[in-house]
Amino acid sequence: MSEAILAGRAFWAVIRRDLHVYLSYRTRLVSQGLTMVFSLTLFYYVSRLVHVTGFGSHFAYFGFVVVGLALISVMYSCFSIPELVRQELIAGTFDRLVLSPFGAIRSVIAMTLFPMLYSFVIAGLTLAIGCVLYGLQLHWSTVPLSIPVMMLTLLAFLPFGLLFASLTVVVKQGNVGTSWLIALLSIIGGLYFPIALLPHWVQIASKLQPFTAATDVLRHLLVGSPVEGSTGAAILKLAGFAAVLLPASILILARAIHTGQRRGTIIEY
Amino acid sequence: MTLRSVEATMPAAAGEETSMSSVASLRLGPTDALPLAIRGVSKRWRKDQPPVLDELDLALEPGTATWVGGRNGAGKTTMLRIAAGLIEPERGRAEVWGVTVRENRVRYHRLVSFLPAGDRGLYARLTVRRQLEFWARIAMVPGDQFRARIEEALDTFQLRELVERRVDRISMGQRQRLRIAMTFLPSPETVLLDEPLTSLDGQGATLLRHAIEEVLARDGTVLWCSPSGEHVDMPFDFRWELENGKLVRA
Numbered sequence: 001m002s003e004a005i006l007a008g009r010a011f012w013a014v015i016r017r018d019l020h021v022y023l024s025y026r027t028r029l030v031s032q033g034l035t036m037v038f039s040l041t042l043f044y045y046v047s048r049l050v051h052v053t054g055f056g057s058h059f060a061y062f063g064f065v066v067v068g069l070a071l072i073s074v075m076y077s078c079f080s081i082p083e084l085v086r087q088e089l090i091a092g093t094f095d096r097l098v099l100s101p102f103g104a105i106r107s108v109i110a111m112t113l114f115p116m117l118y119s120f121v122i123a124g125l126t127l128a129i130g131c132v133l134y135g136l137q138l139h140w141s142t143v144p145l146s147i148p149v150m151m152l153t154l155l156a157f158l159p160f161g162l163l164f165a166s167l168t169v170v171v172k173q174g175n176v177g178t179s180w181l182i183a184l185l186s187i188i189g190g191l192y193f194p195i196a197l198l199p200h201w202v203q204i205a206s207k208l209q210p211f212t213a214a215t216d217v218l219r220h221l222l223v224g225s226p227v228e229g230s231t232g233a234a235i236l237k238l239a240g241f242a243a244v245l246l247p248a249s250i251l252i253l254a255r256a257i258h259t260g261q262r263r264g265t266i267i268e269y
Numbered sequence: 270m271t272l273r274s275v276e277a278t279m280p281a282a283a284g285e286e287t288s289m290s291s292v293a294s295l296r297l298g299p300t301d302a303l304p305l306a307i308r309g310v311s312k313r314w315r316k317d318q319p320p321v322l323d324e325l326d327l328a329l330e331p332g333t334a335t336w337v338g339g340r341n342g343a344g345k346t347t348m349l350r351i352a353a354g355l356i357e358p359e360r361g362r363a364e365v366w367g368v369t370v371r372e373n374r375v376r377y378h379r380l381v382s383f384l385p386a387g388d389r390g391l392y393a394r395l396t397v398r399r400q401l402e403f404w405a406r407i408a409m410v411p412g413d414q415f416r417a418r419i420e421e422a423l424d425t426f427q428l429r430e431l432v433e434r435r436v437d438r439i440s441m442g443q444r445q446r447l448r449i450a451m452t453f454l455p456s457p458e459t460v461l462l463d464e465p466l467t468s469l470d471g472q473g474a475t476l477l478r479h480a481i482e483e484v485l486a487r488d489g490t491v492l493w494c495s496p497s498g499e500h501v502d503m504p505f506d507f508r509w510e511l512e513n514g515k516l517v518r519a
Contacts, residue, residue: 003375006409013406017395024394024435092389096451099353100407101378107407264314264347264356 010102011110018114036126037133039069044134054194063137063223066130068191070123070222071215072182074154077112077119079182081161082174084111089172089269098266104257105250108165116154123150127222139224146221149235153218156210156238159245166249166256172269185211210241302367304459304490305329305352305381310361311514312347321347323514324361329459331488334481334504338497338519339511345494346386348511349461352492353383365459379409382457386464388444390451393437397428397447400436401454408455418454426450426476441468446476453480458489465493466501478503 022028047062055061085108088094097107130136160181167174186192188202189211195203206212213234219225227234260266307327313320321344329335339345350356352363354370354377362369370377392400401419410418423429426446431439436447445468452460460481466474481491481503495501497510497519508519 003409006411009412010406010409013403017392017399017403020399021392021394091392092385092387093392095355095385096390096404097407099355099378099381099383100404101375101409102407103374103378261355262357264312264350266356 014110159249
């Protein structure tokens with residue numbers, strides 16, 4: 001049997017493992033569902049309360065922010081990787097992964113798959129609840145196009161999670177920086193409000209990372225918001241981030257694991 | 270079946286302290302390849318302290334079981350971790366059939382299986398069966414052997430009655446049996462065991478002994494480390510003590 005088939009089955013086994021662990025915590029889905037409903041409710045009433053310049057109607061701002069909420073679940077999934085690695089270190093399961101023929105690098109990459117698939121589901125549910133409970137109007141003709149763009153977005157976001165996972169392998173605390181980074185990126189990525197409201201220098205910074213491009217394109221496809229520049233340019237930007245950062249982050253992860261093995265700290269936590 | 274004893278063929282009289290280097294050199298030629306060879310391995314944790322392993326040599330031949338003892342902190346676990354390819358030595362190399370982990374990581378880890386000390390390394394929320402299935406996939410057990418290996422592990426280590434129970438709901442001894450089952454499941458040629466008797470009852474120790482005998486019967490090799498003074502009812506072919514970073518006859 002070829003190595004590729006066995007590796008494919010190992011990837012699938014990691015997804016199944018994470019699904020089984022997830023399902024063993026029965027209240028988790030309910031808790032996340034409630035958080036989603038309350039967040040949507042909060043922003044629905046904020047959109048009705050506040051008149052936002054640049055938006056034609058209250059519904060326009062609500063649609064804007066719902067896509068932001070959907071995207072933040074994707075961002076969280078990518079930044080959950082360092083915490084997942086840390087949990088493996090604490091449980092002593094990381095050394096089993098390092099010592100397996102499948103190996104640590106492929107295992108860490110495989111660990112990203114369930115959270116990413118899960119974030120897809122959460123993003124879909126966020127949009128669906130927005131539609132059903134609060135009358136969010138989706139642009140159904142372009143909604144199918146949002147799926148490949150969402151996958152590209154994940155590939156562009158993933159390197160950030162892998163870089164923090166590398167940090168966790170080396171200094172054991174890579175997850176500490178993720179909370180403030182998510183908060184920062186949600187501001188400069190324009191998840192809750194347009195970046196045009198931000199100071200000029202922050203607007204420049206917001207264009208230097210993939211989150212702004214992703215939110216622009218997905219808003220355009222899902223709720224018909226105008227996109228700054230062309231959609232094609234934004235998609236190319238996302239593809240460029242993924243093409244450059246993904247191999248680089250995997251190399252850095254490999255380097256981090258080797259550093260841990262050389263220092264003898266690979267299984268410390 | 271009993272373990273083969275080759276104590277009589279050892280070059281030094283019982284009780285005499287002999288560096289393992291000389292013994293190893295008798296067995297190793299430039300073209301020799303063994304199930305496990307540790308050659309000139311040194312490891313130091315801090316620069317201002319003596320090395321925990323000091324140009325250590327150890328050669329394990331096919332079909333033999335070796336015990337390495339030593340005081341707490343003597344370096345037994347460090348030696349096993351280096352042999353398993355988990356950590357790197359400062360100097361020297363560990364080879365499995367002539368290949369180091371750096372040269373061919375996948376092959377190395379297909380041949381070697383390591384049971385770390387303690388009770389960690391299990392997913393608490395998975396059932397015993399799912400734990401074994403997951404490990405078999407990660408160990409890249411071929412598809413046509415996948416189901417048979419899991420069933421065999423369940424039988425060999427008497428885990429069948431626990432198969433649908435979650436790991437966090439079974440006893441420490443049962444968890445240790447599961448950990449050992451995972452170690453033997455991929456049918457490794459070189460088995461490294463760090464204090465494998467932890468939490469095991471007499472029956473569990475017997476099951477472990479049978480599993481070791483099967484490895485030796487197919488010309489595999491077993492390296493067992495545990496603290497000096499621990500009673501290990503296992504007829505090893507070779508017994509060594511790790512002292513000051515070197516192996517001496519036990």
